[in-house]
Amino acid sequence: MIYQGNAITVARNGDDIATLTFDLKGESVNKLSSAVVQELGDAVKALENENGLKGLMITSGKDAFIVGADITEFHGLFDKGEEYLVEMNLKVHDIFNAIEDLPFPTVTAINGLALGGGCEVLLTTDFRVMGEKAKIGLPETKLGILPGWGGCVRLPRLIGADNAVEWIAGGTENRAADALKMGAVDAVVPNDQLEAAALDILARAASGELDYQARRDEKKQPLKLNAIEQMMAFETAKGYVAGKAGPHYPAPVEAIKVIQKGAGEERARAQAIEAKAFAKLALSNVAFNLVGLFMNDQVVKKKAGKYEKQAQPVKQTAVLGAGIMGGGIAYQSASKGTPILMKDIKDEALELGLKESRKLFAKQVERKKLTTEQMAEKLTNIRPTLSYGDFGNVDLVVEAVVENPKVKGAVLAEVEESVGEGTILTSNTSTISINRLAQNLKRPENFCGMHFFNPVHRMPLVEVIRGAKTSDAAVGATVAYARAMGKTPIVVNDCPGFLVNRILFPYFGGFSFLVEQGADFQRVDKVMEKFGWPMGPAYLLDVVGLDTAVHAGEVMAEGFPDRMGSMSGEGDKKSAIQLMYENDRLGQKNDKGFYAYEEDRKGKPKKVSDEAAYALVKQVVKEEKEFSDDDIIARMMVPLCLETVRCLEDDIVASPAEADMALIYGIGFPPFRGGALRYIDALGVAEFVKLADRLAQELGPLYAPTEKLRKMADAGKRFYPTASQG
Structure with missing residues (x-):
């Protein structure tokens, strides 16, 4: 063993190839915390002092490669100020540069997700082999910062400035096929062949068949772009990205500026530019708040996970009411793989609900997210019905009828008679008290609110509303179903209007x-x-x-x-x-409210100023x-x-x-x-x-x-x- 740490081990095989493995003890994923980065520095020093090595392979012992830096440390690091952050990044650059400068060829075997700092690690090696289902990317701009450990320097030299701008400014996670096409990786293989493929590349590099030194030189030197190419690559991109990101999110444009400023520089100078720009952005309120959001999102997911553990799996569901909302819920459930019955009292209502679902699936086909065959298959997950005949096998019901307490109360009491004793009933009410709706139920412990936001397929939140008698099992099942639908559930207690x-x-x-x-x-x-x-x-x-x-x-x-x-x-x-x-101005529902609405070229409502609205408003001005x-x-x-x-x-x-x-x-x-x-x-x-x-x-x-x-x-x-x- 060349090196043994808490997160990193380096072992030597019989062919004098070293394998550096990231496998953080006690964690489900690898993260680059300050302690792990320190270990990486020690491991690289051990490699430098080891004689007779012919190559290095970097691997992961987890399902993901490295998910990035440890974001939980960010606020504490940011508090230390600009000078500290610049110095910290330059120290990391020294470690990453030492990997890049090792006196033998290097390769990374990317078995799973490699994001942020994890992606920057794999950019240091001469070659990269990627598993078929792995993804790589630099999502830092989504946190209000930019890649600060060499991403803005190495990626453009590897895949070209225009491609790097797209990846970094967009913060995208990129599939293996796209990474190969761009030249970010050298091969894509099934995961069980990763190690063999990586070792094969090292053998070919050691024999001189592959010129690993030329690869390094390209990453260390200025970008080969003339003035016109620079203008085309950067100036146009800045305008486009600024328009898309908006004035409140400076990081994507700043990242382009960093790539542009570093384009004409060699490695050390380009990295210094990157380190300084990272520190400036890190001290902004935007970065502070977006990092805070990431942490909050982790809190929400962790809580949802705890609730989910208290529940039986939800395998079959039903929605009552087949309007736009019911159709949207049915679509979301079906698209994520949970079969759903859609019940109404009229055929035409069921047709409306199916039409809504078909329309949403058709949009997915248009965007090439689904094939026509996949759409047809997913549509079979929605079964329209006029009766409660098949409700005996339903695990969870979402009531989505008209927002009227008497109607909702009657429908919930009716469906309770047709379902099993353990079936969870939920109401997609936006305002009516869950305790009030529970009054007519025989099993109020199996009832809670499940408030979706309109349009269902776009809005990520689901409020799960706990009534006074709601059981943990009911909350858990509802949370589990919301997560299975790709939503973010937040559990709240009952009150008028709930939380939002x-x-x-x-x-x-x-x-x-x-x-x-x-x-x-x-x-x-x-x-x-x-x-x-x-x-x-x-x-x-x-x-x-x-x-x-x-x-x-x-x-x-x-x-x-x-x-x-x-x-x-x-x-x-x-x-x-x-x-x-009172003047029948209902908004977009009937094309007149505070604004009037006309169809734009895509058939979507476009607001225009309306004098009639101003005349009405004048009546309330005091x-x-x-x-x-x-x-x-x-x-x-x-x-x-x-x-x-x-x-x-x-x-x-x-x-x-x-x-x-x-x-x-x-x-x-x-x-x-x-x-x-x-x-x-x-x-x-x-x-x-x-x-x-x-x-x-x-x-x-x-x-x-x-x-x-x-x-x-x-x-x-x-x-x-x-x-x-x-």
Whole structure:
């Protein structure tokens, strides 16, 4: 044995070939933590001191090769400042360069996922052999940073600047066939032939058949591009990528600039440029928040995994109601491989649900994600029915009928009679209390909410709502089914609007106040879109449907009369939202709401300004005030953030991580801002409380901070502890 560590071993075989194996003890995957990188440095030194070696093969003892750096360390490392980060990256470069400069040929056998730092490791070797199902990529830009351990330097020299820009700016995971086509790897073989193929390459390099030194020289030298080729490769890409990434995500464009600046330099200088650019991005709020999101996502997945362990597998499901929502649920279930019965009381409704599913599958075929044969096969997972005849074998039912407590209650009681004693019943309600719906059920312990967001196939979040009598087994089965459908389930407790809608409606309340005081709703939309929301509040209301918004607003008003009472719009207190609804302006449903809608060239609704909407809004304007962009942002964001705080305090949601992820996955809260609670942390809890108090004096209880939040502010606490606080 040449070297033995906690994560890395280096052994020598009879042919004088060394094998460096990544196999981190006690972990299911290999990660490049600070400790593992230190070990890699020691292992490389041991290799340098070993005499008579003829080659090195790098392998993994896990199913994945290396999933990347240990992201849990990032906030702590970022806290140490720019100088530290530059120095840290240069030390890693020294280790990686030492692998690249070993006095014998080197090869990596890539058996599985190799991302980020893992991909940068394999770029150091002279050759690469890849398993058929493995993937490689540099997804750092998705975390607001860029590859800092040589990815921006080596990849362009290996696959060409234009291909490297596409991989790095897009943060893509690339399949073996694509990697081979691009020249990122030298061979693709079945996993059981990986080691033999890698050893064969080393033998051919040792015999002089393959020139490994020429490979190295190419990676160390400047890119062979003239001025026109540079302009074509970089300037055009910068414009395109900036347009796609948007102004709030600088990392993809910065990565292109780093590749461009380093293109004319040799290895050391290009790596110094990369190290400095990485450090600058790492200290940005965007990187801090996107890394925080990754960590929150891990928390959510871990919790879902724990719930899943409490459940029996869900093999056969059913959806009640075959409208757009039911059809969307059926499609999602069928597309991910769980057979589903789709039940309705009318043939034409079933046809509508099937049509919705067929349309979504057809889009997958158009995008070449599925073949026609695969589509036909997946469609057989959906079985339409008018009766409960086949419900005896169903493990879980999703009720998705009209949003009316009496109708839902009757349908749930009816289906309970037709299913087995262990079948889990769920309701896709967006507002109706789960405890209320459970009142008519004989087995309330088998019942919970399963709230999908529209459109089902696009929105990642599913709220799993626990009622007072819901069992852990029911929650576990529902979480398991949501995950099998490719969704992110977050478990919440029952209350009006549950988590996401309860938080969203104070945001709409803030919008109504602004309009009453004379703010132009189109300007409010523009300001909030510039802030980072995918659409402003007026546009979002049109997409949700003004009828849905009014109904949900009434539920909120009843549940939280002290601060949301005005949402019921009684007497002269009508809001612009209610006025739209009463004048049959339902939004995109009937092509008129705050905006009018026309079909664009692709047949999708395109919003246009509508004087009739402005005329209606004038009826609710009580005064004319001038608002700055900051005023608009504060009046919109403070009530949303405060309601998130209340949901955490009321134990509707278990942790800040789950609250913030629900908002990002459920309503498109700007990811680069990290979520409502991270947004409060960024402003400073004490500053946020001051701002809320000032607004509450004028606008009332919707803007009033809670007592617990005041205590947090006084104590200098945060929702997310800093790295130094642990």
